[in-house]
Amino acid sequence: MDEGSLLDVTSNTELGIVEIAPEVIEVITGIAASEVEGISAMRGNFAADVVERFGKKSHSKGVKVEFTDTGILIDLYVVLDFGVSIPKTAEKLQTNIRQTIKNMTALDINEINVHVVGIKMEQDNPEEDE
Numbered sequence: 001m002d003e004g005s006l007l008d009v010t011s012n013t014e015l016g017i018v019e020i021a022p023e024v025i026e027v028i029t030g031i032a033a034s035e036v037e038g039i040s041a042m043r044g045n046f047a048a049d050v051v052e053r054f055g056k057k058s059h060s061k062g063v064k065v066e067f068t069d070t071g072i073l074i075d076l077y078v079v080l081d082f083g084v085s086i087p088k089t090a091e092k093l094q095t096n097i098r099q100t101i102k103n104m105t106a107l108d109i110n111e112i113n114v115h116v117v118g119i120k121m122e123q124d125n126p127e128e129d130e
Contacts, residue, residue: 032100038084040120071110
């Protein structure tokens with residue numbers, strides 16, 4: 001990993017430096033997103049899907065983090081449960097992610113963009129029909 005992709009979060013340099021990789025922000029974001037009710041799944045890429053098939057959970061699935069000159073940008077790709085309010089769920093997502101990252105890293109997030117890429121319909125349970 002090159003040094004340019006790390007975010008320096010050190011406020012007191014006499015003890016040393018603290019750097020956070022974008023992957024850490026992605027994992028924190030993924031875990032915070034999974035805590036929000038109404039989120040069915042996160043949409044990942046092919047590599048994340050392959051990793052999950054081997055039994056390893058990918059917490060950064062569906063999350064993209066960019067460090068820019070203006071701040072930290074987070075893009076989130078989610079599948080919601082049918083029947084939830086999209087604006088309310090997206091706002092809960094943004095709030096929970098912002099608070100969790102602030103608590104764990106003391107970083108302020110510039111933007112959290114929620115991309116709803118699908119709706120999961122409820123599965124019919126044949127046992128309920130009997």
